[in-house]
Amino acid sequence: MTGPVDADDTGASRGRGDDVVLTVADSVLVAGRGPMACAVIRACSRLGVKSVAVYSEAERDARHVRLADEAVLLGPAPATESYLDADRMVEAARRTQVEAVLPVPPALAGNARLAATVVDAGLTWVGPDAEVLERLGGDGVEPASERGFLAWVTAEGLHHVTPVLRDRAGGTPRVSWTPASGLGPLPAAARRLPELGWRGLVTVGIDPDGELAEVAAGFSLDMAVLERSHGVDAVELALCSAGDRPSGSVPVDGARGRPAVTVQLRSTLPPGTAGRITGRLPDVAPQRGGDAVAVSGYDPGDRLDGWYDALLATVSASGPDLATAARAASAVLTGLPETGVPHDGTAVCGVLQRLAGTLVPDPS
Numbered sequence: 001m002t003g004p005v006d007a008d009d010t011g012a013s014r015g016r017g018d019d020v021v022l023t024v025a026d027s028v029l030v031a032g033r034g035p036m037a038c039a040v041i042r043a044c045s046r047l048g049v050k051s052v053a054v055y056s057e058a059e060r061d062a063r064h065v066r067l068a069d070e071a072v073l074l075g076p077a078p079a080t081e082s083y084l085d086a087d088r089m090v091e092a093a094r095r096t097q098v099e100a101v102l103p104v105p106p107a108l109a110g111n112a113r114l115a116a117t118v119v120d121a122g123l124t125w126v127g128p129d130a131e132v133l134e135r136l137g138g139d140g141v142e143p144a145s146e147r148g149f150l151a152w153v154t155a156e157g158l159h160h161v162t163p164v165l166r167d168r169a170g171g172t173p174r175v176s177w178t179p180a181s182g183l184g185p186l187p188a189a190a191r192r193l194p195e196l197g198w199r200g201l202v203t204v205g206i207d208p209d210g211e212l213a214e215v216a217a218g219f220s221l222d223m224a225v226l227e228r229s230h231g232v233d234a235v236e237l238a239l240c241s242a243g244d245r246p247s248g249s250v251p252v253d254g255a256r257g258r259p260a261v262t263v264q265l266r267s268t269l270p271p272g273t274a275g276r277i278t279g280r281l282p283d284v285a286p287q288r289g290g291d292a293v294a295v296s297g298y299d300p301g302d303r304l305d306g307w308y309d310a311l312l313a314t315v316s317a318s319g320p321d322l323a324t325a326a327r328a329a330s331a332v333l334t335g336l337p338e339t340g341v342p343h344d345g346t347a348v349c350g351v352l353q354r355l356a357g358t359l360v361p362d363p364s
Contacts, residue, residue, distance in 0.1 A: 025100035032104025035297035037064040043235035056082035100124035109218025145205030224316035229257030267310035278340030326355035
């Protein structure tokens with residue numbers, strides 16, 4: 001990896017994985033931060049795609065910066081002056097000569113102005129077009145509904161449709177999983193996403209009446225459920241769907257997915273309070289035939305900055321049944337060292353215990 005550079009510098013350090021697939025870009029700017037950006041950058045490395053990270057002045061040495069092939073300073077710590085500034089994001093992409101911008105969180109992936117600015121600059125936007133985002137109300141928030149589904153959308157239809165149920169605490173997602181009984185009929189509005197022009201990943205919320213409640217682009221915190229359930233790589237799906245050029249190496253349809261679960265491990269420090277990570281957080285790379293994956297946003301010694309979301313790590317797992325998947329996820333959380341900051345691991349394992357139908361170990 002090259003070191004971080006300011007926005008007026010350029011460089012080209014290409015990291016190549018062993019399995020190169022056909023995508024619309026050989027280099028992407030990864031618009032995001034935290035564990036989700038780390039997961040996307042790690043996937044880019046596997047796919048042989050050069051990744052450029054972006055960061056604010058508060059995160060010069062953040063883990064996603066260290067993992068990327070190259071990194072660019074956007075601006076001051078406030079997100080409105082760095083991560084959410086469309087002009088700064090596009091300038092960073094131009095300076096590093098990437099071919100595409102790959103937005104990670106719904107806050108960026110659902111930003112119609114950012115999408116339009118990227119395309120106007122002659123770059124590929126990895127996600128739904130700006131006018132589609134505006135028409136479908138892509139407001140850039142994680143779906144809050146208790147139930148919903150995930151899918152990959154191409155011109156041919158919805159693929160890898162994965163129903164999810166969600167456990168939330170104070171409006172914050174903690175655990176998402178595939179319901180044993182499935183989802184039932186999809187809302188009519190959701191079935192029309194392909195003809196309305198939606199392309200790429202989608203996370204849909206469904207209201208108690210069975211109607212569409214929310215629709216979000218990008219890598220929602222539920223997206224790992226789709227990956228574990230169907231054995232696919234969401235980054236590969238996103239890249240292949242940009243420009244309606246799906247790769248022949250990506251399975252479009254198949255049997256119903258396996259039961260899966262994903263967990264968000266969060267710091268419980270008061271909002272705006274910084275901390276220091278002292279112990280290693282869960283980090284388990286995807287393995288062939290493996291059931292559990294974990295991605296940390298921090299290494300020991302890293303600063304947890306009070307400016308941003310306190311998501312520490314994500315853990316996801318699949319299995320022949322939901323109980324097995326829940327136990328596999330809890331096994332990754334078991335025996336965590338002292339992390340240096342308080343977290344909600346005990347509460348999360350309580351949810352996993354209910355899903356597993358048996359006691360699971362406390363992470364502390």
